[in-house]
Amino acid sequence: MPSAPDEAQAGVTTRTADHSSCSGGKEFRFILSQDISLPLSFRVNRFVPDRTLLIERSAPVLFVECTLYIDGVQFGLSTNTRLKSLGSPYCWNELVTLSAKYRDLTPFSHLAFTVWDMSSGEDNIYIVGGTTISLFNSKNQLKTGRLRLRVWPNKMADGSLSTSTPGKVPKTKREEIERLERVANKYIRGQIPHIGWLDNLIANAADKLEKESERTENLHSSLIVELCSFEHRVVFQEYGAKLHTSVPSSLVDISKNKLVIACDPEIGRINPSEHKHSVLAWSLARGVNDREMKPSSVDRKLIQNILKYPPTRTLNVDEKQLLWKFRFYLTSEKKALVKFLLSVEWSDIQEAKQAVALIPRWESIDVADALGLLSPVFQNEEVRAYAVGVLERASDEELQCYLLQLVQGLRFERSDRSRLAHFLVNRVHKEENGFQVWQSLIEQAELTAQLRSIMKELSNVKHDAQTKGRILEQLFSGIFSELKNFSEPIPSPLAPTVLLDGIVPEESLVFKSANYPLCIAFSTVNGGTSKMIFKKGDNLRKDQLVIQIISLMDRLLKSDNLDLHLTPYQVLATGLEEGLVEFIPSISVAKIIQKTGSIKSYLQKCNPDEDGPFGITAQCLETFIKSCAGYSVITYILGIGDRHLDNLLLQDDGRLFHVDFSYMLGEQPHRFAPPSPPMKLCKEMVEVMGVNTMQDSSPTVARHTTYYESPATSY
Structure with a gap:
């Protein structure tokens, strides 16, 4: 579900309406729509x-047209999603951002969604249906959360005030799954109390009902959208209007049951006297230029606490003044440079000059800290x-750990000829000819396009994986036979x-998977074989980011002489x-248990040793335990979800590793799923360690659990 950024960053002020005199002392915290300058998303x-x-259209190619209507009139241009043709249900999961801002909305603002089918070509577009949803409810509160909208067949979405394509249907005509969606939204917003044991029971039943509704033939088409959520309710107020302040209970005339409204026109304005005093105090504190000044023990303790702040924490006025006051003393502390630059008032030209002049005298910072200086917070060239x-x-190896972030940093440069852009281009050309680099990229793009065409051919065939494999071999012998031998060697996109x-x-x-990914084997110029998987239908950008983080963690752990035998495979x-x-080359833990009964039996077969622990070589057992510990801690830190045994793979040498990182930072594949355990550690894994439970206090368990403690301490 899309969520709004931090309220302070968005310029949002949280209001509090005190209803203590009439509602038992409860407070209603809310945000005014006029205070939200964020674009509608x-x-x-x-x-x-x-x-x-499903009957009339054999292979639809769908996209959704999204249009905003304000007071019955279209506002701005329509926005389209990408095309989707993998079959029912058609899942885009695409974030759409419009040009209009929340403060521009009125109580009669509607979003209109029209589903189009392009399977017959661009010149013959077919209207599948349309639906319309009001952005504010009857209480003038902004709607949030997940909504299931009824789609009216063969109709364009009507954005007029009396719409003919309402997405919300009367209660008497709702299906059970639609009623469930609305109750779930109330539960997420906290309008329904959370009861742990009861929630788990209901979640399983609700999840089962949702799956059944998708498998069965639906009586009505529906479009599922997720509206942006804020920390508090958003209440409509016209942009530029003034909000009346909360009224003390002494002003309420109880005898006449009338409320006397008192409005303070000075609320929200800057006090000129206080502002002038703060500017003078700031100038006085910033004017200190004693290069020999050293902080007291109390100030040193405060400074050390500031240096431990996370990068996203904002410094207050006192903390900024403290860092500026002892800036000359801090030049020997490389970790203090980024915090010092955050304390600089860059709008003050003289102060900015002093700060820039001090940078060359500072102790050289690490590469990780330098990345922070390329964020949008620092605009000084x-x-x-x-x-x-x-x-x-x-080194190139170290830069590879941050390459994605460096490319993203180009968005915040003022010019295409910035120092960062020159650095990235020159680094690529340092060891390779520029023309050869671009030629390789073109060849790799053409190879990817051909794999995409093969995947499309196979998606039109409704058979199992084995049959699709035979068809794949026929395609390589037929229309894609030129792929057997390239005219010139092509650098691997992954290596x-x-x-x-x-x-x-x-x-x-x-x-054999939901989207039937391809495993393509390539011959290499040195006589070897290189295999890679081409997947269609999964957002591999998340996997690429998680693998990058795992690679960085592996590098940090090895720098502390702790090799946990991680497997950060390549993703593009x-x-x-x-x-x-x-x-x-590996096999899933689920298949291992299905075929051999346990992980221990599999490792005994692959790495037998009569004198080793449990009949397994000591090196294999050590590798398994270390990799299991490493991935348990990493997946816990990153909040990786959907950790079933098919997503845990095991190599013959005992290396365990995780795959499929579509759900991270606490996400789960099913909306009603009960809370998952913090890390995936099944009894079959524990069995390999020689115990029946992790609560065992034997020396064996004590030695093995140190591998769980070591990476956690390093992070």
Whole structure:
């Protein structure tokens, strides 16, 4: 569900209405719509068609047109989602941001959604249906959360005040799943009390009902959207209007049951006397230029606490003045530079000059700290140039850990010819010819486009994975036969140092999965084989980010002499819902348990040793325990969800690793799923460690649990 940024960043003021005199001392905290300068955003989740569409249209290619209407008149241009053609339900999960801001809305603002079908070509677009939803309810409160909207077949969405395509239907005509969606929204907003044991029971039943509704033929088409949520309720107030302040109970005339409204026109304005005093005090404190001044023990303690603040924490006035006062003393502390630059008043030209002049005298900072100076918080070109200078001293291996963030940093540069842009381009050309780099990128893009075409051909075939595998081999022998031997070797998109000279059809296959990903085997110029997986229908950008974090964690752990045998395989997102993944020879824990009964039996078969613990080589057992500990801690820190045994893979040498990171930071695949355990550690894993439960206090468990404590302490 899309959520609003921090209220302070959005310029939002939280209001409190005190109803103590009439509602038992309860407070109603809310935000006025006029205070929200953020653009209107929402997420188009998925479209669930009815039986008519599935019968009439064999292979629809759908997109959703989103339009905002204010007071019955279209406001701004319409926005379209991407095309979707993988079959029912059609899931976009796409965030849409309009040009209008929340403060521009009125109580009669509507969002109109029209579903179109382009399967017959751009010249013959078919209207699937439309639906309209009001953004404010009858109490003039902004609607939030997940909504299931009824789609009216063969009608464009009507954005007029008396719409003919209402997404909200009367209670008497709602289906059970629609009623469930509305109750779930109230539960998420806290309008229904949370009862732990009862919530888990209801969640399982609700999840089952939702799955059944998607499997069965629906009587009505529906579009599921998620509106942006804020910390408090958003109440409509016209932009520019003044809010009446809360009234003391002494002003309430109880005898006449009337409320006397008192409005203070000075509320919200700056007090000129206080403002002038604060400016003078700030100038006085900033005017200290004693280069030999040293902080007292109390000030040193305060400064050390400030240096431990996370990067996103905002410094208050006193903390900024403290850092500025002892700026000369702090030049020997490299960790203090970023905090010092946050304390600078960059709008003051003289102060900015002093700060820039002090940077060269500072102790050289680390690469990780230099990344913080390339964020949008720092717009000064000298500061950003200094950060790039630090990056120039980093090795290619270290820069690889931050490459995604460096490319994103280009968005915050004022010019395309910035120091950061020159640095990235020059670093690429340092060891390779520029023309060869671009030629390789073009060849890789063409290869990806051909794999995309193969995936599209297979998606039109309604068979199992084994049959699709035979068809894949026929395609390589037919219309895609040129892929068997490339005219010139192509650098692998996942490992550019590996040169590919063709596809090996005999070793390529189709995985048995929901989206049937391809496992393509390539022959290399040195006579070897390189395998990679091409996936369509998954957002691999999340996987790429998580793997980048795991690679960085692995680097940090090894710098502390702690090798947990992690497997940060390569991932490259080539589109919104497609990409390439490095193939690691392994088998899922679920299949291991199904075939051999336990992980211990599998490791005994792959790494037998009569003298080793449990009949397994000591090195294999150590590798398994360390990798299990490492991924348990990492997935806990990142809040990785959907951790079932099919997403845990095991290599023959005992390395355990996780795959499929579509749900992170506490997300779960099912909306009504009960809270998941903090980390995936099943009894079969614990059994390999030689105990029946992790509560065992034996020396064996004590030695093994140190591997869980070590990475946690390092982070």
